[in-house]
Amino acid sequence: MTPVLECINLTHYYGKRKIYENLSFKVPHGRILGLLGKNGTGKTTTINILSGYLEPRSGECRIFGENINTISPATRRRIGLLLEGHVQYQFMNISQIEKFYSAFYPGQWRKEAFYELMNKLKVAPRQPILRMSNGQRSQVALGLILAQNPDLLILDDFSLGLDPGYRRLFSDYLRDYARAEEKTVFLTSHIIQDMERLIDDCIIMDYGRILTQQPVGTLLDSLRRYTCRVSGNHTPELPEEFCHPSITRGVMEFCSFLTKEKVEQILAEKKVNYSELTSERMNLEDAFIGLTGKY
Amino acid sequence: MTRISKILLCLTLVTLAIWQLPWCYAFLSTKAAPNRFIMYSSLLNDFIIMGYEEERGFIRQDVAGNLYTEEAVDSLLPMFYMRQLVANEAFPDTLFGVAVTPLDVQHTSFNLRIRPSAVNGPVTELYFLLESMPKRVDLQMPEDAFRFTGTGIEFITMETNSIDAAKSARFTQMLHDKGFAFPPRKVSGNPTTMKEYDNGYLLIDANGKVFHLKQTAGQPYVKALPLPENVEAEQIFLTEFRDRKLLGFLTDRRHRCFAILSDGSMTETGIPSYDPTTDDFTIIGNMFDMTVRISSPDATRYYGLSADDYSLLKSYEPAGESGQIPGLSFTSPYDRYVRPRF
């Protein structure tokens, strides 16, 4: 089966600054994929490329098998796009914007879904979006996407500006909705806690490359945080599999996909004087920090 | 569509470049052209050229290069510098055996300039016919305007913006009776009160015949003016000079220039070629001679004409000035239209 979304060998530079080279990934039907990365690693760049608003230096993006540059209006109908900052037409009010969008999605538009969300907003129907708070605006944008009822949702930083409660509510709603209706979702967020409840797969990006791409479950099952006591404050030379080792007050901390036995063996080989090696399972946020580093 | 859009943008850029770049170049590099004043002197039987020359200052000379003093020029052009000569008490009593007074000079001197832009401009086809025999001394502007239609002439009362049917019928009838074919090709008049007398209009009708139209005591005066043989009238200009010797000038298809005398007869002038659509025409005349300057796109030529029979006495063509930079332009000194031209 063709993946719903596919990026093949994407390479992009801003001027001479490399964003990434040969980035490839697929989002299969019915999966929720989260793109995680620190600021400036190219999350929004990727969203821009795969929504057709940025020409990559090389490589291509395909959605429902169609190249994004020549994508047909009929296919665009199946894609819900949430722009960075939940941008929406600010000059319209709720009923105007609903009336406007509904004309483009005959047969699939779910007016009730939109108004159900809007009724919780406590805004006057004639209040222009311009005069709403950031959170309210975000909810209008999300409501429109849900009303559009698309097969693929592309959400850029969906949790931006949302209250913690609503963020949780929305994550749960989105997950249940996507599961129930077999929707495919590609999203980015800088709040990783929410992602853990929501996404099936994750791609963790670092500057210029993908650190890992796998189901969240597998990632959290295999990645471990290790701590041990060491003498001295000098971080020993360790292979790449030991991610971001750091020593604080005689305790060395790092994370790794390696098993405890393998870690012990390598530490012994490297003649590291250590004691009390412990390994722990982490949540997604810790895993992300462990893989990308604190800085 | 992308390609068409790009082509449009490229064409626009190219057009703007060939329009603006020569203009910029000309704006930055052109020096003021030497401004010369050239007059024919019957006394010298030559042209006197006056103007600044680089390193030489203000120069007065003839075609051969002989220099003259300011006083000498005054007396060589006594008609033109009459006031100066009178002030110096140097104005002659007779010239060429004819007694002249400053008043005679005033009454017989004239000048006229016809720019190509006046001929080639959009024309408001609405005219004013003054009363040529006013009851009072001063001329007065009429209370109606007139226009030509395909079948007649219409007088419109301006205050009410309505057609004066009776007057229109009277004039149409008269024009018809004199063999005038509507509508006219050319209409020339000077509807202003800033002149000594009114001669109405000179018209070239639909068949190329020439007519003189004026209003005397409220009644139409129409006279057909016979053209010399083999002359196809092209442009016509009513003059109304003080001396009343002339009705106007006429040019034909072969760019010959004719003087229309007050009796309606036409006599060919000694000007070899004058095309009103491209040439700037200036005439400065007096009771003895006339200086005609014809400035065409390629050269400027001067002609001295006899005041008796308009025959050519002498001509002069100064060395040509620098040419124009090729480019695109939307306006032109030769007409008043806006359109692209190279």
Place this chain on the structure above:
Amino acid sequence: MIQAIFYKEWIKLRRYVLLALTVTVAITGYCMLRIDRAIELNGAAHIWEVMVMKDAIFIDSLKYVPLIAGILAALVQFMPEMQRKCLKLTLHLPCSQKKMLYIMSGTGALLLLLCFAADFAVMLAYLGSVLPRELVCNILSAAAPWYLAGLAAYLLTSWICLEPTWKMRIFNILIAAMIIRVYFLGHAPGAYNGFLPWLTLYTLALSLLSWLSVIRFKAGRQD
């Protein structure tokens, strides 16, 4: 779908259109009033004479009004699209992007032309009663290139507005200024008479330019 696009543009433009209509009709009315006053004070004959002999048209105050109206219309219509790159939403709608852009420009141009038509109607209604057709023609033909400039300014401003980078925007502004100059070169009523149909065609063709800006926008061009 077409109706929906029209609806969106109408929401953006409606207040402006009302304002533009009021202001342009008011200025046109003021010009007509001036002619009326002049006729009252100096007599119709004098007004006719200066119009025929001095090429007076009495509507000089209107000269740059359509131009400004056109520029503002495009700004009012396309600035909200460029604010936080809202245009992405528009281009993402399931409708041909070219068609979308053309309906947007078409709506703006149509509303602008409606304002202009109202001005012409005011002029025709008054002038026809006090002036002969030749002079009415003089006034309208002098105004025609100004109004065409208004349409051109609208289309060129859309092109400039939709352009994603400031460097190119400044270049476009310079080009647009030179293009607009062509509409203001005449000094006599009727000076554009022969050229006007061609200039009109060119003006309509200017609507093609905004698509070039959209292409650059889609390619994600940045300063």
